[in-house]
Amino acid sequence: MLEILLAPILTGIVIALLAGPLGCFIVWRRLAYFGDALAHSALLGVAIGLILQVSTQLAILFSCVILAISLAQIKQHGELSSDTWLGVLSHGSLALSIIAISLAGAGRVDLYGYLFGDLLSASLVDVVLISACAVALGLYLWRCWDSLICICLNEDLARVEGIAVSRHKLLLMLAIAFITAMSMKLVGALLITALLIIPAASARSFAKSPGQMALIAMASALIALGIGMYASYQWDMPTGPAIVAAACMLFGLSKSSTIFKQAD
């Protein structure tokens, strides 16, 4: 029993730990829509992988990275605002990928699994790959934390102070692309943004500094993971939605606790 569950549990833990800080940046920089667009393009990656008959994992990662890079270019200029661009790309790729997956993978592919997660399909090889990426990302966030916060506050000021703003912004987008690609198995394309945003939102009420918020978000994501996986094991719920529902529950608790605090 344990051998079957070991890889899914480890995958979940690594993703939850990364979702904390990255989710904070999504909330601070208002990138929720960007996260959605990435998740949908991950689905497009699945379709590409099917059609070209290459590894789905690699194809997902590839299409997320391409979208992140092209969005970084688009965001700067143009007549349409960035959220309009995101809307077009995001839902365009969702529609395209559903069509492609239904046509190319009819009968072979579990579309449901890609939309809502299929954690039990995680293998130990996945765990090793994900952990390696996570360590690199974690080190980057740790080392450049202050610079990243400066960029959130005022990009011009950050530039004058000698921070390589464009490079950091691109790296942050790539980091979010990576975690999106990695979380496909855990919660599926439709719920990835929720997994990133909700723990960070719950952490806001208790945090006094950006670092604290990231740590509390990590803890909250881990607890949601625990509750969700237990519920899924115990009552046979779909794992991804169970995790997100647990995260929402924690969010509700954190909000009501602040309301009580204010009432005192």
Add this chain to the structure above:
Amino acid sequence: MSDILLLEASGLSIYKQGRTLVDNASLRLEAGKVVSLIGPNGAGKTTLVRALMGLVEINEGYISASKGLQIGYMPQKLNLDASLPISVKGFLSLNQNSNREHFLHCAQISDVDCIFSRPMQSLSGGELQRVLLCRALLKKPQLLILDEPAQGLDVNGQAELYQLIAQLRDELNCGVLMVSHDLHFVMAATDEVICLNQHICCHGHPEKVSAHPEYLKLFGHNQASNVALYTHRHDHQHGVHGELIENCNHKH
């Protein structure tokens, strides 16, 4: 002492999408001198200042800065999202490795040591300006660049801020470049005024500029008489602080 050249720009032109934002502008910034950049909205003030800091691409002309020039920049505002929890002290300590003594000294000069533990979101306009000024000072700047430093401050707060800037200039012997559109205060706190409307209309000593025909054309006689009112008020500023405001209200 005051002739140390910090930054020189010559013949700067900046175009964007077929529009001329800055046209053939030249200026010199020296240590110990306060230069004010004034002009109507859309005159290209902020673009010019951002170009001087290397944030905007220049189409013509050149900028030469003295070697290893430390610039302290005070932006107009921060993109403070309510979801980012950060205290004043937390903000000032970001990427900061200067020693504690210098840190506290800067906090004292800009009068922010009493609001260290407050969340950044709770600051008033004046407090935020002082925090931003403190952040600029922490870098031990040779050149302070302030973008609309008095924005959103009341008359009292403006007077205090400009006094503080003049005091800093004397204390650190740094050069100061500030962007502004409130004329009468700027005129008194400045060694040189540059009047910008895409091109540099006129520049020089405040008294001289305020009589310049180009300046009058740009701001109209109404504003110009405000300046005259100010020169009158200048005598009072050395007196009691509160009196100045009362006088001002009286005149209007």
